[in-house]
Amino acid sequence: MNTDRPIRLQTENVGVFYGSKDAVRNVNVSFRSNTVNALIGPSGCGKTTFLRAINRMHELTPNTRVTGKIMLDGQDVYGSDVDPVDVRRRIGMVFQKPNPFPTMSIYDNVVAGLRLAGEKSKVKLDETVERSLRGAALWDEVKDRLKAVGSSLSGGQQQRLCIARALAVEPEILLMDEPTSALDPQSTQRIEDLMESLKQQTTIIIVTHNMQQASRVSDTTSFFLIGDLVEHGATEAVFQTPKDERTEAYITGRFG
Amino acid sequence: MVTRASQNIQVGISKTLSPARRAQNALAMVLVALGTLLVLVPLFLILKDLFVKGFSSLNLQFFTQSQSEITFLGSAGGFLNAIVGSVMMLAVALVIGVIIGIGTAIFLTEYREHRLVPSVRLMGDVLTGMPAIVVGLVIYGLVVRGLGFGYSGIAGGLSLGLIMIPVIVRATEEVLKLVPQTLREAGLALGLPRWKVIMNIVLPTARSGIITGVILAVARVSGEAAPLIFTAFGNSFLTWDPTQKMSGLPLAVYRSAFEPSEAAVARAWSGALVLVLAILVASLVARFAARKR
Amino acid sequence: MKATIPQPRRGSGSRADARFQAVIVALASIVLVTALAYSVVLLLNGASAFGREGLGFVFGSNWDPANGHFQAFPFIAGTFFTAIGALVIAVPLALAASLFIAEYAPDWLANPVAYLIELLAAIPSVVYGLWGIFVLIPATLPFQKWLASSLGWSAPIGPGLFSAMLLLAVMIIPFIAAISRDVIKLVPNDQREAAFALGATKWEVIRYAVLPYARAGILGGVILGLGRAIGETLAVTMVIGNANRFPQNLLSPTATMSSIIASNFGEASSPEFVSSLIGIGFVLLVVALVVNFLARIVIARLTPQGTV
Numbered sequence A: 001m002n003t004d005r006p007i008r009l010q011t012e013n014v015g016v017f018y019g020s021k022d023a024v025r026n027v028n029v030s031f032r033s034n035t036v037n038a039l040i041g042p043s044g045c046g047k048t049t050f051l052r053a054i055n056r057m058h059e060l061t062p063n064t065r066v067t068g069k070i071m072l073d074g075q076d077v078y079g080s081d082v083d084p085v086d087v088r089r090r091i092g093m094v095f096q097k098p099n100p101f102p103t104m105s106i107y108d109n110v111v112a113g114l115r116l117a118g119e120k121s122k123v124k125l126d127e128t129v130e131r132s133l134r135g136a137a138l139w140d141e142v143k144d145r146l147k148a149v150g151s152s153l154s155g156g157q158q159q160r161l162c163i164a165r166a167l168a169v170e171p172e173i174l175l176m177d178e179p180t181s182a183l184d185p186q187s188t189q190r191i192e193d194l195m196e197s198l199k200q201q202t203t204i205i206i207v208t209h210n211m212q213q214a215s216r217v218s219d220t221t222s223f224f225l226i227g228d229l230v231e232h233g234a235t236e237a238v239f240q241t242p243k244d245e246r247t248e249a250y251i252t253g254r255f256g
Numbered sequence B: 001m002v003t004r005a006s007q008n009i010q011v012g013i014s015k016t017l018s019p020a021r022r023a024q025n026a027l028a029m030v031l032v033a034l035g036t037l038l039v040l041v042p043l044f045l046i047l048k049d050l051f052v053k054g055f056s057s058l059n060l061q062f063f064t065q066s067q068s069e070i071t072f073l074g075s076a077g078g079f080l081n082a083i084v085g086s087v088m089m090l091a092v093a094l095v096i097g098v099i100i101g102i103g104t105a106i107f108l109t110e111y112r113e114h115r116l117v118p119s120v121r122l123m124g125d126v127l128t129g130m131p132a133i134v135v136g137l138v139i140y141g142l143v144v145r146g147l148g149f150g151y152s153g154i155a156g157g158l159s160l161g162l163i164m165i166p167v168i169v170r171a172t173e174e175v176l177k178l179v180p181q182t183l184r185e186a187g188l189a190l191g192l193p194r195w196k197v198i199m200n201i202v203l204p205t206a207r208s209g210i211i212t213g214v215i216l217a218v219a220r221v222s223g224e225a226a227p228l229i230f231t232a233f234g235n236s237f238l239t240w241d242p243t244q245k246m247s248g249l250p251l252a253v254y255r256s257a258f259e260p261s262e263a264a265v266a267r268a269w270s271g272a273l274v275l276v277l278a279i280l281v282a283s284l285v286a287r288f289a290a291r292k293r
Numbered sequence C: 001m002k003a004t005i006p007q008p009r010r011g012s013g014s015r016a017d018a019r020f021q022a023v024i025v026a027l028a029s030i031v032l033v034t035a036l037a038y039s040v041v042l043l044l045n046g047a048s049a050f051g052r053e054g055l056g057f058v059f060g061s062n063w064d065p066a067n068g069h070f071q072a073f074p075f076i077a078g079t080f081f082t083a084i085g086a087l088v089i090a091v092p093l094a095l096a097a098s099l100f101i102a103e104y105a106p107d108w109l110a111n112p113v114a115y116l117i118e119l120l121a122a123i124p125s126v127v128y129g130l131w132g133i134f135v136l137i138p139a140t141l142p143f144q145k146w147l148a149s150s151l152g153w154s155a156p157i158g159p160g161l162f163s164a165m166l167l168l169a170v171m172i173i174p175f176i177a178a179i180s181r182d183v184i185k186l187v188p189n190d191q192r193e194a195a196f197a198l199g200a201t202k203w204e205v206i207r208y209a210v211l212p213y214a215r216a217g218i219l220g221g222v223i224l225g226l227g228r229a230i231g232e233t234l235a236v237t238m239v240i241g242n243a244n245r246f247p248q249n250l251l252s253p254t255a256t257m258s259s260i261i262a263s264n265f266g267e268a269s270s271p272e273f274v275s276s277l278i279g280i281g282f283v284l285l286v287v288a289l290v291v292n293f294l295a296r297i298v299i300a301r302l303t304p305q306g307t308v
């Protein structure tokens, strides 16, 4: 599993709570630089919760709590001197449903993160738009209508726009929560194809319900069950020789 | 849910449709239609009188002269002083209403976790039911007399602004609630600070709805005369100075209605017509703003 | 990768966030304290009225500015008379109109009617007052005279309790109708269908399925309408006659709290007079607050689970 690559993100005894209820318990896992990492598990097992704890989105829900450490390049993102806004800037996120900003054009959507952070240079912005849209494999389809509103695109295009928007701020980690579950097979295919090239620039953690997708796109797979990380390892190993019988049961479709 | 209605029915009715039930049903329908008609009749009468009496004495003078220019030699003067006063006081009110109203709505929707949210919401509702005359008296006690500013357009605008606040809060809160949560999250996930997400993503998304709410709030307070009695007081001379006594359209209508001059009463009708037309145009604009996005 | 983007200074986002939040909280705090501030200002400015008259200010009936007597009970009573009278006229009509819009009329008719009623709500109070003086009162005067002579009352002059009730009713109908219509529209359709399926007539559906469901909301709307009527000023001031005493009968001139304040304010020469008017304003504020809280409690308490 690409053990030559440096570890980018590492969690130590991470627990994630809603009020007093622990949705995720005691997770120890590490993700290496420039890899695609799949999180799988039955509905409600805590995948989204864990993902949102990584970029500190979880704390936006009232009465929630995260314990343990999440180390990004050796620094705890929950450290007392760390600004959550910085964390989210370094760890991008793509959501289950495409959510382009409805009042902004395609162009403005892509540069929203940069521009609102104060970037004014037109050259730099133009450059970013092209680079990010190419990175999201959308450039050719929209290059002639960058001024059109983002919501005029198809669902699959919108999701790639959202990926471009996330890429534009050059995140070190890109979190994707079931990014293709609201899309048709063709759009899904395009986004899966994207992953391979995206991992050249960033490290991806993707939640998916689709076993084929996980095995196709990911380098590692983590299997969650009712808040516990049951198994984590190279995708091939997890799918072909799972160590835990619950993992095997799940990936062979016996539950979940 | 279904069963509750069913039980009620079974208590109330028998199996066959008796002539009595048939008659009762018809009677109810007639009464409902009649009641609706009775509601609409005064509306038609008011509009008819307003247009007939209002238009018959509406002329250019109405817009170019002030009430002070009334002479015994035929000139009835106009309402220029009141129109200018209304515009200026509404401008003051707009500033107050928009800043405090939208700010409070942002607080209620974007900072839901804040412990003061329930109390602010309750007090906002309480203000909605506050009689306008009370607000006028408060500004009188606080500003006109308390701080010794005397009657002024600013005091008038202040009272109208306070009346606008709960209206704008409510309208803005409704539209901010409609902004999907996932847009806020998308903004935050880009590493944007919360305030930029609110100002650059949430508010623009809700813009047309907020504008509609603000226009309707202005329309609503533009007809308020009661608070002006204690704050702007009225002034039959034209003034552009908001530190002076000022008139407003509804206040001028009120005062003119009691003047012992037919010309003054006719002018009051014209003023009422212009006021209603302005409010109608504003509501149409607001509807239009709400529709297009 | 990381080096290509200038990292913002640590915490700059959060500091700006804290400042923004402070501004927003400050603005919201204005709303939070406004109602209390209103009460305090009116109480301070009207305190001397309570000081001079004590409880007599609220319960006494001697209002005689020329001789320095300021007892406001007739106006408190007048406020309730006019408001209740207006409700008695307005509620059945408003209910009929809301049922018409929500239950009986097809869309092509219901929408324009709803719009017209909204229009009625948009007309300013002073315009109603103007219409009241110059159209409604002359139009109803023959009826008032006939009523007075048949009941042996003194001859009516036109402005008075009756005219105020009538005009006020016209003004609060759209308010109550709008709330009732919204509440009725929120009644789930399966309630209606369940009743229809049992062979109920249209009226029986309304009577047994719709109205019980919407009851709390409608009652809440009626109480809010009462609050409106109590605070309504100019239209009432213009048609009630503003006499400083109890009405002798339904047709005689009297005054409400708000009308006596608005009509006497210009003439209030002495500080005692002014503070008495502001004191009445304080009573009006308290009454309006109580009525509004009552409406909210009624809506909260009577609402069946799973409805508005």
Ligand SMILES: Nc1ncnc2c1ncn2[C@@H]1O[C@H](COP(=O)(O)OP(=O)(O)OP(=O)(O)O)[C@@H](O)[C@H]1O
Residues within 6 Å of the ligand: A018, A023, A041, A042, A043, A044, A045, A046, A047, A048, A049, A050, A061
């Ligand atoms: N806001 C919340 N408050 C309380 N509990 C929550 C909240 N959100 C999620 N949960 C609970 O936390 C647990 C994990 O939820 P989570 O959304 O992370 O699951 P998931 O693995 O992403 O499921 P899915 O595959 O359906 O998206 C569930 O039991 C869920 O009910």
Ligand SMILES: [Mg+2]
Residues within 6 Å of the ligand: A047, A048, A049, A177
């Ligand atoms: Mg999920």
